[in-house]
Amino acid sequence: MTSFLASLIASVLGAMLLIATPAGASERRQGGKLLLTDGVSTVDGSAGGGLATWAVISGAETKDGIGGSVHASYVALPNFDLTSFGGAIGFSNRVELSYAHQAFDTRAAGAALGLGRGFTFGQHIVGAKLRLVGDAVYDQDRLLPQIAIGVQYKIATKGAVIRAVGGQAQRGMDFYAAATKLVLSKSVLLGATVRFTKANQFGLLGFGGDREDRYRPQFEGSIGRLLTRNLVIGAEYRTKPNNLGFAREQNAWDGFAAWSFNRHATLTAAYTDLGDIATVRGQRGALVSLQGRF
Amino acid sequence: MILLLALAAAAQTIPPGEDPVAPYAQHDTNAGATPFRGSAMLRAFHGRVGIDRMTDDFVNRLVADNRIADIFKGQDIVRLRRLLKEQFCYILAGGCTYTGRTMRDSHKNLGVQQADMGALVEDLQAAMRKEGVAFPAQNRFLAKLAPMRRDTVQR
Numbered sequence: 001m002t003s004f005l006a007s008l009i010a011s012v013l014g015a016m017l018l019i020a021t022p023a024g025a026s027e028r029r030q031g032g033k034l035l036l037t038d039g040v041s042t043v044d045g046s047a048g049g050g051l052a053t054w055a056v057i058s059g060a061e062t063k064d065g066i067g068g069s070v071h072a073s074y075v076a077l078p079n080f081d082l083t084s085f086g087g088a089i090g091f092s093n094r095v096e097l098s099y100a101h102q103a104f105d106t107r108a109a110g111a112a113l114g115l116g117r118g119f120t121f122g123q124h125i126v127g128a129k130l131r132l133v134g135d136a137v138y139d140q141d142r143l144l145p146q147i148a149i150g151v152q153y154k155i156a157t158k159g160a161v162i163r164a165v166g167g168q169a170q171r172g173m174d175f176y177a178a179a180t181k182l183v184l185s186k187s188v189l190l191g192a193t194v195r196f197t198k199a200n201q202f203g204l205l206g207f208g209g210d211r212e213d214r215y216r217p218q219f220e221g222s223i224g225r226l227l228t229r230n231l232v233i234g235a236e237y238r239t240k241p242n243n244l245g246f247a248r249e250q251n252a253w254d255g256f257a258a259w260s261f262n263r264h265a266t267l268t269a270a271y272t273d274l275g276d277i278a279t280v281r282g283q284r285g286a287l288v289s290l291q292g293r294f
Numbered sequence: 295m296i297l298l299l300a301l302a303a304a305a306q307t308i309p310p311g312e313d314p315v316a317p318y319a320q321h322d323t324n325a326g327a328t329p330f331r332g333s334a335m336l337r338a339f340h341g342r343v344g345i346d347r348m349t350d351d352f353v354n355r356l357v358a359d360n361r362i363a364d365i366f367k368g369q370d371i372v373r374l375r376r377l378l379k380e381q382f383c384y385i386l387a388g389g390c391t392y393t394g395r396t397m398r399d400s401h402k403n404l405g406v407q408q409a410d411m412g413a414l415v416e417d418l419q420a421a422m423r424k425e426g427v428a429f430p431a432q433n434r435f436l437a438k439l440a441p442m443r444r445d446t447v448q449r
Binding site (some may be wrong): 005026027029030031032034062063064065138139140141142184185186187209226227228229 | 407408409410411412413415416419429430432434436437438440441444445449
């Protein structure tokens with residue numbers, strides 16, 4: 001896996017170098033994307049909605065520049081809270097590299113689960129995304145969506161607990177293909193992503209389990225409606241594997257509003273339902289996320 | 295063909311205030327988009343008067359926009375104003391004829407980049423907002439214009 005990751009990073013860097021030195025008289029430029037057309041930051045760090053990854057590349061750059069984003073997200077649940085910090089760099093609206101750190105605080109539930117009050121799961125997520133074809137915004141005369149493929153390498157921090165609850169690995173790789181289309185004539189945004197993953201609770205509880213330890217396709221769907229040029233509302237759905245015997249895992253959904261109150265800043269608020277987490281039922285709560293982008 | 299061009303040249307009298315241009319074949323398809331059906335979009339833009347008012351404001355914003363103003367320096371702004379009004383009026387089913395060149399020909403050697411198109415869209419959105427065009431109608435119109443980026447951005 002490590003050598004695979006190394007070769008992947010090498011090939012991505014190679015692609016970046018090719019893109020970074022374009023032939024012809026193209027002048028390097030900052031910015032150029034319309035507001036919100038690079039999405040916001042998912043809790044996994046890549047560009048998308050809050051939960052679902054989109055085919056768009058992070059940052060305001062066009063094919064002539066480099067852009068990026070940083071985010072801080074907080075999900076308040078009845079018994080837990082999740083924070084995510086991270087950033088992403090977009091190269092020439094073609095390649096995106098992202099990083100996010102998630103911390104999942106079990107608060108009082110940690111004591112009930114025998115982990116100790118305030119026991120905090122965590123994971124590092126390093127992502128790479130490549131836009132293959134299409135332009136979600138400008139190709140309004142074609143049905144073809146913007147399509148991207150990507151990987152996310154996730155390193156969970158609490159290996160001992162993960163093994164104790166039946167998790168098979170502390171590190172895991174997700175592979176996904178995403179399609180995103182803005183239907184401008186209807187002011188509607190559509191997104192669909194297939195993700196091959198073994199992650200338990202996004203990877204916080206490790207990868208694979210005693211119940212199941214195989215890559216299975218999972219689905220992420222998004223629908224959004226543009227209300228003004230800087231305000232979009234929508235909903236997302238994300239299926240998750242159910243690998244661990246000790247606790248069932250349900251699919252997640254949210255309803256969100258993203259407001260780009262400045263060219264360089266977007267505030268997202270959502271109501272989200274993450275289902276049962278580690279035997280604690282009904283984890284529905286609020287997500288707030290602040291993103292800065294250039 | 296030569297005869298056609300000669301006829302076209304003869305027909306193309308230079309409107310007042312504009313510079314002469316090399317003759318070209320005129321056709322509505324040069325506008326780069328097909329018109330809307332029905333009159334809902336024309337009403338959303340407040341008729342031909344509204345289109346002209348919005349386009350004047352749009353051009354004023356373009357030439358004052360520091361990000362892209364250089365592109366318009368040395369260009370025939372009088373002609374640009376007239377042709378944008380014709381093009382928008384044609385697409386919005388206002389009953390106009392478009393007499394300009396194709397998007398590819400009219401943007402040749404302008405050196406427009408994708409980021410310039412983004413800036414232009416923002417200026418157009420601001421002009422439509424000022425005219426009071428409803429947001430869904432703005433997007434329907436932009437959906438017609440967006441694919442033109444393939445012809446207007448040539449580097």
